[in-house]
Amino acid sequence: MNFLQMMLLFLKVGITGFGGGPAVLTMVQNEVVNKKPVMSAEEFTRGIAVAQASPGPMMTNIAFFVGYRLFGFGGGTAAAISLLFPSFVLVVIIAALYVGYSGSKLAGSILMGIRPAIVALLVKLVADIIRGSIKGVFPVMLLILSVVLGFFLKANPVYLIVGGFAAGLLYYVFPGRKEAKACS
Secondary structure, eight states, X not given: OOHHHHHHHHHHHHHHOOSOHHHHHHHHHIIIIIISOSXXXXXXXXXXXXXXXXXXXXXXXXXXHHHHXXXXXXXXXXXXXXXXXXHHHHHHHHHHHHHHHTTOHHHHHHHHHHHHHHHXXXXXXXXXXXXXXXXSHHHHHHXXXXXXXXXXXXXXXXXXXXXXXXXXHHHHTSTTOHHHHHHO
């Protein structure tokens, strides 16, 4: 993947990416891991973790991560701008149209029709992430605990991320664990 191809990828994601970061991650992952493999699925999954833990919109962080990984700081900046530019243009156009069409049933119906497709993309993304990163008993236990705390006890996502960071650090720093050697 050259510099222009990377910019066009994120421009395409910016144009077609409806539903936010998690919904379009599958598109980026398919390009950079499968079609034009410039990183492994494991590296992309680590990039997702960094993007989620970093301040700012996750998809912008992913774009910067991929661009930086491929072409350094300039690549990260170009990828983020390529991703954000279509949204900027679209917001300007929508703002201009909003005044005249804000009560339209057609607009509401279109958005309601898109939601199931977004949910399907999210389910696929979660399945891909689980397949790529949840290997071994400890990660499965941590996943189950996080699901229980997050879904049923409504734990703050920041606490889940910090808790996962701490648990992983404590678990994998002990010498002699096979998983620790595989992660380093």
